[in-house]
Amino acid sequence: MTLRGLPLTTPARTCADLLLQLPRAEAVSVLDSALHEGLLSHPDLLGIPAFLSGRPGAPRAREWLRLADGRAESPLETRVRLICLDDGLPPPLLQWRIGDPERGCSYRIDLGWPTHLVGVEADGKAPHSTPQALYQDRHRHNRLSTLLPGLTLLRFTWSDTYDPPRILLPLRQALGCP
Template identity: 50%
Template sequence: MAQAREAGLTAHDVDRLCRAGRWQRLARGAYLVDPQAVAPRRARIRAAVASAGAGAVAALGTAAELHGIAGLRQSQAIHVTVAGSAAKPHRRTDPALVIHQLAVLPEEVCAVGGIPTTTPVRTAADLILRVDRYVAVSVLDSALNRELIQPEELAAIPALIRGRRGAVAARVHLTEADGRAQSPLETRVRLRCVDGRVRPDALQHAVCDEDGYILGVGDLAWLRARIIGEADGKAPHSLPDAVFQDRRRQNRLANAGWLILRFTWQDTLDPGYIPYVVRAALLSRIR
């Protein structure tokens, strides 16, 4: 809105342009001047944060989205934290904007694409207090795998969440985090195995031939039984080249005496299915 005033437009002029469809209102005081354009997600986030006033910061799921931390369910909501009572008016005027009142220190704020955002470690700390175990561990795994959070920073999170609601459960989630997981699906498969008492011996296990040539890398491995568990995400494994490479890799591993078990997201929704399949395979291979 400040830029509009600098151009000589009044609030009445801006309202008239919006009613005529020549401008699009993104958030309070933020507009897209091309009526045919579809505002990018990041532009909408930037507008929402700016509309919340000085000191507003993208937080929680929106901060995770900006940092590229995976594991959360997709949402169109834009989460912003502000100080004091400034939150209340925005809940009514901007439906997509969810305002929180978190106490965020200056050192816990960074910028992503020019948008003030909670740092990765603060974002993870806030999220694991609010989500279930599988989502929390997926978030932590993703942040570690992408090196957005270092192991020593993970160790500092208990101090950040001390005394906050959900801290007891969140501290347990921290002990289960493993940055070797390359996707939320891998995390979910691993946790199903842990819960079913068939914990894998290794993650991202490289199988080599006698000459040291890597035949393939398994997402999860049970070494004594020579079993590999694969988490087959729809997107990365459905492309023709990926299918071709997966089949060749599986054949190499099978020829080397390894059994390949493949699991999808749907498989993780049944608490007993993955442990049952792994346990049956272990029994058949160790006899």
């Protein structure tokens, strides 16, 4: 297809090409983002293997397709989820919704293990670095602790993803895993 005279590929074809070029975490982040933003549908995702056929890296890229999840709202959430998955701790829920009937609202926790009352927040620098954001995060954390007594809410940043034990050790402890 063309746009203003420039040749373009479809989002599905672009994702296929990127799957062949990027490392796993970045490739899955692209898929998650494309799904989350509505640029790619689940039927589109099912069509990507046709674009991969016969190309170097295709078997690896096909494996990564099954990891795509449009509920992830950022590449950081995707990275944390993949670290958990690789260690055998896939989160049962992404965007775990906790209702607050008293205030008529709800809160979402990025990754959740509800039966263990464990949640993980992936805190990116931009949305969480201002003083106002810090106060809001504290208020939210306190409210969630009130709504779900016994909740363990772990918070991780980009730097934690470069040293997976910084994520996995506290998570395993919170989940009661060896």
